C-alpha cells in the first residue's frame with residue numbers, strides 16, 4: 029500500500045494548488061539559487077552551462093511534480109522521474125511534458141521503487157545529479173525501527189558520494205491553529221532546541237507534531253533551507269531542503 033502517493037495524493041494536491049503556491053514559489057527560488065548554473069533560467073538566450081554542470085536529473089518520488097517548477101527542470105537535457113505510483117508517470121507528463129519539450133529536455137518517467145536497487149540505479153546514470161522530491165520524510169513510515177531510518181540515510185549518502193544531489197523533505201508536521209494568509213518565512217537557522225520551538229510557535233503549531241526523523245539526511249555542514257507548508261487547513265508541514273556538492 030502506498031501511504032504517501034496514489035490517487036488520494038493527486039486529488040489533494042490538485043485541490044491545494046492555490047494554498048501551496050507560496051511554498052512552491054519559495055522552493056522554486058531556492059532550487060535556482062542552489063544550482064545557479066548558466067542555463068538554469070527560462071530564458072532561451074542563456075549561455076551554455078559550464079562543462080561540470082550536470083545535464084541530467086534523476087527525480088526521486090516525483091509523483092506528478094505538483095511542487096516541481098518547470099523553470100528549474102528546463103535547464104536539464106534529460107529528466108528521469110521515479111515513483112512507485114502508477115498514476116505518477118501519466119500525470120507528470122500531463123503537467124510537465126509540453127514545457128520540457130519546448131526546452132528540448134528529454135523526459136522519461138519510470139514506475140519503480142527507486143530505493144530497491146538504488147546503487148544500480150545510480151550506476152545506470154553516472155553523470156546525473158539526483159533530487160529527492162519530498163520522499164525521504166516518508167521513509168519512517170516504511171520501517172518499524174528508528175535506527176533503520178538512519179541506516180537508510182547513511183546508505184543513500186554513501187551511494188551518492190562524488191555526485192551532486194539535493195532533497196526537500198518533511199522535517200516535522202502537525203496541527204496548527206487556524207491561520208490565514210501565506211505561511212511565515214522561516215528564519216535563516218533552526219539548529220538549537222530554542223530556535224526549533226520559536227519556529228514552531230511562529231507557525232502556531234499545536235502539540236503533537238510528528239518528527240519525520242530527517243534531521244541527519246545531509247552531511248554535516250550542508251546549508252539547509254526551511255519552509256512552512258500549509259499542507260491542509262489546520263495541518264502544516266515544516267520542510268527542509270539542502271543541496272550537496274562533492
Ligand SMILES: C[S@@+](CC[C@H](N)C(=O)[O-])C[C@H]1O[C@@H](n2cnc3c(N)ncnc32)[C@H](O)[C@@H]1O
Nearest residue numbers: 032033089090091093094095111112141142161
Ligand atoms: C509526499 S509525495 C511527494 C510527491 C511529489 N514530489 C510532488 O510534489 O507531487 C511522496 C511520493 O514518493 C513516492 N514514493 C514513496 N516511496 C517511493 C519509492 N520507494 N520509490 C519511488 N517513489 C516513492 C510516493 O508514491 C509519492 O508519490
